[in-house]
Amino acid sequence: MAAPHNxxxxxxxxxxxxxxxxxxxxxxFVYFNDEFKEQFWRMYHEGNLLPQEILLRFGVDYEMxxxxxxxxxxxxxxxxxANGVAxxxxxxxxxxx
Numbered sequence: 703m704a705a706p707h708n709x710x711x712x713x714x715x716x717x718x719x720x721x722x723x724x725x726x727x728x729x730x731f732v733y734f735n736d737e738f739k740e741q742f743w744r745m746y747h748e749g750n751l752l753p754q755e756i757l758l759r760f761g762v763d764y765e766m767x768x769x770x771x772x773x774x775x776x777x778x779x780x781x782x783x784a785n786g787v788a789x790x791x792x793x794x795x796x797x798x799x
Contacts, residue, residue, distance in 0.1 A: 708768060709729045710727070710728075710729055715728070715729070717763070721761055723735055723738035723760050723761075732767065738760060739779060742756050742775070743782075746779070753775065753776055754772070757772065
């Protein structure tokens with residue numbers, strides 16, 4: 703279960719850092735790598751699995767992430783792939799800085 707105010711505990715951060723699909727994690731965010739995003743979208747788009755089921759296949763605790771973050775993952779990927787965007791905007795911003 704997520705900590706109060708949607709902040710991750712040190713233990714939860716360590717949990718996410720141990721997952722090879724996590725690019726970066728902090729108190730209030732988890733960024734997944736491109737491989738995760740591509741595979742998540744493919745599985746979701748095929749329509750056979752719920753986001754929770756997909757996350758479990760990647761070894762990610764759905765409840766720890768929380769419903770809002772999971773909804774955010776789906777929405778961000780819908781936008782990314784609907785626009786044909788092949789790169790992560792956050793990654794680009796970090797490189798431009």
